[in-house]
Amino acid sequence: MKLLTGRRSHLLPIMLFLLLLLLPGTGQPQTADERLTLGVLAYRPVPDTEQRWQPLVDYLNAAVADLRLDLKALNYDDLENAIAAGEIDFVLSNPAHYVLLAHRDNLSSPLATMINLVQDQPSRGFGGVILVPSQQRELQQVKDLAGRTVATVSRKSLGGFQMQAFELRQQGVNILRESRVLETGMPHDLAVDTMLRGEADAAFVRSGVMEGLIHEGRLDPEVVRVLNPLPRSEFPFVLSTRLYPEWPLVALAHVDEQAALKLVTAVLALPHGGEDARRAGIYGFTLPADYRPVEQLLRELRLPPFEQSPFFTLHDAWQRWTWLIVATVLSMLFLLLLSIGMLWARRQVARQQAHTMNLLRSLGEGVYGTDRTGRCTFINDTALEMLGFTHEEVIGADQHQLFHHHTPDGREYHVEDCPVYLTAMDGRVRRLEEWFFRKDGRGFPVELVVTPVREQGKITGTIAAFKDISQRRRAEEKLQRQSEELHRSNADLEQFAYAASHDLRQPLRMVQGYLQLLVRRLGSRLSSEEQEYIFYATDGARRMDEMIVGLLNFSRVGRKGDPMAPLNGRAPLDEALAFLALDIEKSGATMKVAGRWPQVVASGDELTRLFQNLLSNAIKYVPADRTPEVEVESSVVGDCWRVEIRDNGIGIDPSQQPRLFKVFSRLQSRKKFDGTGIGLALCRRIVECHGGSIGVESAGSDQGAVFWFELPLEPKLAEEPDPDPDHQGKYHE
Numbered sequence: 001m002k003l004l005t006g007r008r009s010h011l012l013p014i015m016l017f018l019l020l021l022l023l024p025g026t027g028q029p030q031t032a033d034e035r036l037t038l039g040v041l042a043y044r045p046v047p048d049t050e051q052r053w054q055p056l057v058d059y060l061n062a063a064v065a066d067l068r069l070d071l072k073a074l075n076y077d078d079l080e081n082a083i084a085a086g087e088i089d090f091v092l093s094n095p096a097h098y099v100l101l102a103h104r105d106n107l108s109s110p111l112a113t114m115i116n117l118v119q120d121q122p123s124r125g126f127g128g129v130i131l132v133p134s135q136q137r138e139l140q141q142v143k144d145l146a147g148r149t150v151a152t153v154s155r156k157s158l159g160g161f162q163m164q165a166f167e168l169r170q171q172g173v174n175i176l177r178e179s180r181v182l183e184t185g186m187p188h189d190l191a192v193d194t195m196l197r198g199e200a201d202a203a204f205v206r207s208g209v210m211e212g213l214i215h216e217g218r219l220d221p222e223v224v225r226v227l228n229p230l231p232r233s234e235f236p237f238v239l240s241t242r243l244y245p246e247w248p249l250v251a252l253a254h255v256d257e258q259a260a261l262k263l264v265t266a267v268l269a270l271p272h273g274g275e276d277a278r279r280a281g282i283y284g285f286t287l288p289a290d291y292r293p294v295e296q297l298l299r300e301l302r303l304p305p306f307e308q309s310p311f312f313t314l315h316d317a318w319q320r321w322t323w324l325i326v327a328t329v330l331s332m333l334f335l336l337l338l339s340i341g342m343l344w345a346r347r348q349v350a351r352q353q354a355h356t357m358n359l360l361r362s363l364g365e366g367v368y369g370t371d372r373t374g375r376c377t378f379i380n381d382t383a384l385e386m387l388g389f390t391h392e393e394v395i396g397a398d399q400h401q402l403f404h405h406h407t408p409d410g411r412e413y414h415v416e417d418c419p420v421y422l423t424a425m426d427g428r429v430r431r432l433e434e435w436f437f438r439k440d441g442r443g444f445p446v447e448l449v450v451t452p453v454r455e456q457g458k459i460t461g462t463i464a465a466f467k468d469i470s471q472r473r474r475a476e477e478k479l480q481r482q483s484e485e486l487h488r489s490n491a492d493l494e495q496f497a498y499a500a501s502h503d504l505r506q507p508l509r510m511v512q513g514y515l516q517l518l519v520r521r522l523g524s525r526l527s528s529e530e531q532e533y534i535f536y537a538t539d540g541a542r543r544m545d546e547m548i549v550g551l552l553n554f555s556r557v558g559r560k561g562d563p564m565a566p567l568n569g570r571a572p573l574d575e576a577l578a579f580l581a582l583d584i585e586k587s588g589a590t591m592k593v594a595g596r597w598p599q600v601v602a603s604g605d606e607l608t609r610l611f612q613n614l615l616s617n618a619i620k621y622v623p624a625d626r627t628p629e630v631e632v633e634s635s636v637v638g639d640c641w642r643v644e645i646r647d648n649g650i651g652i653d654p655s656q657q658p659r660l661f662k663v664f665s666r667l668q669s670r671k672k673f674d675g676t677g678i679g680l681a682l683c684r685r686i687v688e689c690h691g692g693s694i695g696v697e698s699a700g701s702d703q704g705a706v707f708w709f710e711l712p713l714e715p716k717l718a719e720e721p722d723p724d725p726d727h728q729g730k731y732h733e
Contacts, residue, residue, distance in 0.1 A: 035068045036259060039088035041097065041247075042073045043153070043160065043206055044187040049073035053092070055279035063266040067259065075186035076156050083252065090263065091250045095294040096158035096303070098248045103305040110248030111264040112285040115272070118208065119236045122273070122283035125243035127235075128163030129210060130227040131192060131203045139201065141638070142228045142240075146173050149180040151191040151200035155303075158294070159206030160188055163241040166297045167228065176301075189213060192224075202227065207237045244297075245289035257349070286365070287449075287465060290429075351455060366446075366468075369453070371461045372424045374398050374415070386468055388439035399464075408435045408443060423450040423462050433469065445469050511537075562604045569634060569641060570597035572604055576611035580619070589619050589628035597634045600641050600713060602690055610686045613679045614707050618647035623702070640692070640710045652698040652705050660696055687711065 038057060042049035050073040057071045069090075074082055076097070082088045083101075091101065092114070101107055116123040132139045139145065145168065152161040155176075165175045175181065184190035188205040192213065195203040210226075213219035228240040235243060249267060251260040270277055272284040299306045366383030368376050379394045387394075387403050394402065400418045407413050415421050419430045430450045437443045446466040453461045515538050519526070526534070570593075577584070577591065584591065615630065622628045631646040652660070661684040687694040692711035698704065 035070055036089040036255070036263075037070045037072055037087060038090045038092060039079050039082055040071065040073045040091075041079055041093040042075050042186055043094075043157070044189070044209075044212075046073050046075070046186075048187075052281050055276065056282070059270065059276040059280075060263065060266050063269070064262045067262050067266075069263075076154050086254070089252055089255050089259075091252065092247055093250070094158040094247055095245055095291050096156070096162055096298060098250055099291060099295050099298055100305050101250060101252070105253045107250060107253060110250050110288045110291075111260065112249045112267050113287065113289040114246045114249065115283040115286055116246055117273075117278060117281055117283045121234075121236065123235065124246055124286075124289065125235070126159055126246060127207045127237075127239040127243050128159050128161075128167070128241040129205050129207055129238060130164055130167075130240040131195065131205060131210060131224045132201065132227050133195065134223055134225050136201065139227060142168050142171050143173055145175065145202055145227075146178040148201040149182055149199070150175065150202050150204060151182045151184055151194040152204040153186050153188050153191055154183050155181060157204075157206070158244070160191065161204050162297060162301060162303060163244065164204045165301055167241045169300060189218070192219065196223065207235075207239055211237055242293075244294055245291055248288060248291070249285065347456075365465050367463065367465045368394070368399065369461060369463045370399055370420060370424065372459065374400055374418070374421055374424065376402075377461060383466070386438075386444075386466075387436065393439075403437045403439075404434070405437065406435075406443075408445075419448065419450050420462050420464055423452050424459060427452040427454070427459050434466070436466070445473050562606065564601055564603055566599055566601050567604055567607075568597060569600050569607075569643075572602075572607035573597075573611050573632065575604075575608045576615055579608075579612055580615055583616065583619055587619050587622075587628050589630060591615075592629075592631045593633075594631070595634035596636055598636050598641055598713060600711060602711065606686045606689070610683050610709070613683050614645050617679065618645055618649065618707075622647070622649040636713070637710070639713055641713055642708060642710045644706050644708045646704065646706045648704045651701045651703040652696065653701050654698070661694070683709070 038053075040049060040053050050071060053071055053073065057069050060069050061067065072079075072082060072088065079088070079091070079093065079097075083091070090111075091097070093101075098107075098110060113124070116126065130142065130145075139148075155161050161181075168175045173179075182194060182200050184194050188209040191200075191203040191205055192209070194200050210219065210224070214221050226238045226240060230239045230241070232239050249264075251263070267285045270284050274284070277284045298304070366380065366386050368379035368383050370376055375396055376394045376399050379391065384391060384394070389402070399420060400413070400415045404418060404420070405413055419432060419434065422428070423430055429452070430448075432448055434446050434448045435443050436446050445468070447469050448464060448466045450462055450464045452459050453463055515534055519534060522530075573593065583589075615632075618630045619628045626648065629648045631644075633644045633646070635642050635644075661680050684694050687709045690711050692709055694707070694709040697706045697708070
């Protein structure tokens with residue numbers, strides 16, 4: 001009925017309503033001893049799902065004396081069939097299923113929203129994950145899934161398909177048209193197994209499934225990787241999509257209002273993080289979340305119930321419901337007076353029901369209500385405990401003047417800016433952080449949600465729910481202080497390395513100078529053994545000086561180079577080739593340069609040094625019987641500039657690659673190849689100072705290597721790279 005617009009939307013609902021009054025059993029309350037059934041969507045094996053949720057059902061049966069609740073854990077299709085057959089009264093399912101039920105069965109807001117328990121922490125959302133085999137190197141971005149086969153439990157699964165499809169749609173890929181979708185059925189484990197058997201190129205699963213399989217020993221984390229990983233802040237699982245609100249608890253349309261009230265009272269009274277909640281694997285339940293993002297997802301993907309055009313005509317109604325319209329018109333004459341009386345009675349019951357539900361939703365968090373003038377009409381015990389007032393002191397008082405009167409810095413908080421006052425005026429729901437004051441004058445930060453109360457379409461007041469976030473604020477401030485201290489510590493360490501390296505060169509020059517004087521004085525009087533000793537000492541001092549110079553250069557990166565400025569990426573390469581012209585000519589090396597060289601924002605001399613070190617290694621580390629062949633290719637990948645330097649050198653043993661890019665780390669003997677062990681560590685530092693990344697690929701010894709680095713096209717500098725973390729180590733030096 002929600003698809004009708006204008007005058008068409010008035011006729012059909014009235015006729016349907018009158019017809020329903022004639023149907024036997026409609027609107028009849030359920031008997032007190034009738035058993036009710038809770039249907040739960042099983043996205044893991046059904047026995048596991050039943051075992052998880054049975055403690056919650058046991059708790060509800062114990063909490064409500066005259067309510068007997070049975071549990072049915074079903075996959076999506078079986079749950080839909082059970083709902084259609086009238087076997088289910090309450091549903092705990094994913095948000096997409098709730099949106100479908102709400103539009104199809106004309107349901108209102110859910111009773112409550114589940115708070116999941118993830119790694120012993122409350123989680124109010126979940127997302128989708130895109131898994132691909134680790135060896136599938138051609139799948140690097142979600143766009144690469146176009147034309148591929150994707151395994152999923154069902155196209156109807158929100159976390160197992162629809163979230164990923166929406167993410168792909170935002171990046172220009174219509175997975176339903178451009179790829180092959182292989183449905184495996186529940187549980188999500190089957191989608192992962194299908195991919196690992198090679199029957200699909202990727203698997204779409206709900207967040208937490210991969211970690212659960214790894215924890216159970218059923219999945220080797222080395223054989224899969226996550227495509228499109230997103231930052232997840234405090235969320236403990238990997239994500240390929242944004243977070244969406246957790247599962248809602250819904251009462252179906254035929255459920256008696258009193259039965260629904262009893263159930264939601266018990267559900268919201270379930271202690272957060274208590275033993276009963278943890279036995280069910282959850283943290284508890286809270287006020288219904290905002291499911292509009294889920295509706296937006298379904299509309300964008302044109303998934304049920306939005307798969308058809310929203311425009312509907314009277315002709316369409318007549319074609320579809322001819323018998324219904326005729327029966328309704330015939331019934332209207334007989335039932336007109338009766339329907340008016342029942343409509344008035346139902347409105348009175350609905351008004352009382354709405355007020356009662358608003359009070360019940362306050363359980364577990366501080367909640368108070370106001371009229372349009374801002375005076376408190378009710379407040380729960382949790383709020384009184386946090387504020388330190390008594391019930392008599394709050395009821396009838398102006399909430400703003402009582403505990404919302406000043407800002408944290410002591411400035412007066414004008415009532416015209418108060419979110420409770422604004423919601424009472426414009427009817428908008430507001431979610432924000434505010435500052436409340438206790439009776440003793442101490443202030444504390446709160447997370448506040450203000451919702452309007454409407455009666456007959458008019459705003460009559462507000463309901464405000466809040467919780468104390470002092471502990472979270474302290475944790476954020478502590479993290480900020482630690483970050484600042486770490487920044488200062490890194491700066492001091494860098495300055496120390498620079499000063500120490502600079503001061504060490506002075507005595508080293510004296511050692512070299514006196515050794516040279518000794519050779520000149522004694523000349524031919526030195527024996528061959530003595531000359532060898534002096535050579536070793538001189539060579540050691542020379543290498544020590546080269547290492548100190550390398551350390552000086554390492555410490556100067558990001559501080560002493562050219563400032564960041566726009567430049568063409570080819571310019572520093574050409575300058576590096578000019579510096580290496582003599583080495584290239586001497587070795588007979590061939591250089592090939594290709595690709596697109598974009599405009600970047602970088603330090604010119606540091607990029608030159610980066611190219612010079614990488615190209616010098618590509619020329620140097622080649623077997624003596626082989627002419628060096630070097631290919632340099634540039635490309636733009638997304639918002640990054642990528643450069644690959646390919647050589648035909650001695651290659652890198654895969655077992656040794658973890659040592660790459662470390663300071664003073666060498667993979668080759670100094671007798672075969674000279675070097676200080678700092679060159680590639682310097683490259684890594686230059687790249688990280690530009691906010692980029694660097695790496696190497698090699699099939700093994702004598703197979704050549706490809707060194708690559710990526711820099712952002714727009715300036716996005718790293719905060720401070722560590723002088724020598726456990727990064728991938730150095731190449732040959």
